[in-house]
Amino acid sequence: RDSTHQAAPAMQGGQLVTIQLENVPLWEEFRTCPTEMVVTRQGRRMFPVVTVSVKGLRPEAMYSVFMDMILVDNHRWKYVRGEWVSGGKADQPHATIYKHPDSPHYGSHWVKSPISFSKVKLTNRIGEGHLVLNSLHKYEARVHVVPEQGQCVHPLPSIWKSFRETQFIAVTAYQNEEVTQLKIKNNPYAKAFTEAHKKTRVVEEQ
Amino acid sequence: RDSTHQAAPAMQGGQLVTIQLENVPLWEEFRTCPTEMVVTRQGRRMFPVVTVSVKGLRPEAMYSVFMDMILVDNHRWKYVRGEWVSGGKADQPHATIYKHPDSPHYGSHWVKSPISFSKVKLTNRIGEGHLVLNSLHKYEARVHVVPEQGQCVHPLPSIWKSFRETQFIAVTAYQNEEVTQLKIKNNPYAKAFTEAHKKTRVVEEQ
DNA sequence: GACCTTCTCACCTACGTGTTAAGC
């Protein structure tokens, strides 16, 4: 077991708590490029979306769920002649974390269906309430499940897990055209740039 | 004090819990018509929106907040020659309640800013997870603040309050033109029907 | 000059409005 990717297993009410990434095939498809995520001043959503299923929570206990980004290595990265190569030393990271909007909620809520972080936004600008990343650095998404400390509830251990499949390089503009095409192909909000729509537009211009 | 509009005052942590309607002037403007709310098969939002401010909760205690509709009287209503008149006996009511999407949450969360029920939907069709009303019946919105029963937390009393200002008649289509005009004037989503936009369209057609 | 960032834009998704005509 890789201790950098998962906190010590935690027993809660006699059950082992697990956090599992849901949409692995899509993440793996992007990762062959490798994945790039756009960061903007006002914040940009992620695609693919980090979605996890959690098991083994105590149904009646209260938890909050968070996501943050781990800096994967200590280099900057550059896209040179069609390839990503590691460059100088990494910049100072920003300590930011995103609380899932359903938080806080009962264990029964969190385990009943996959937890999607579709609304999290990535930015290169501090002070917006979003996840702050450095452009041209490599990250990996991490999810935390944190029991709420009620006044009489016995403290339960906090657990987290990060996902190698979600590794990406933060960019202000896409570098690898292959990434762009995968985003257009899979993200419904980019449907304006699919081949079908481009052809339609050309026809209309004639 | 009118005992049908408010549960017995509840002390929580030495403070009196209060629930107060926020946007009273707008509600009163509609109420002179009187107010009508459209119900549809798939659910229709309310306008005006029920928005309340809550005070006196224990900051560290957990609460859920609900809204439901009280049947104001036991009559059906009819719009005859420009006036609402009470008709036959009321139909059997449906017991439905709407949980505010922030629920459950800490007392500190609920009191820090007004609580808006903008997303609640009214329907005349059972089984959609929305508030089910009978068309042509008169209702009044009621808000509940319910402490969550943590396993070791002492049970706190549940409180509720209903608001005479929010009284309305459920309809499948607006009856009073005055109501329609007030909705168009005040609801941003109905901007397509304002005089300004209608005139623009006429000009473009010429 | 090369690299990276920022901004505006057209074009989508998603869905909240009253209108209108049709249905019962």
Add this chain to the structure above:
DNA sequence: TCGCTTAACACGTAGGTGAGAAGG
């Protein structure tokens, strides 16, 4: 016929896309 309900519709709000030009 009349009263009420339903469904399709045009037209907004609100905001998520990559493209491309401009800036540093």
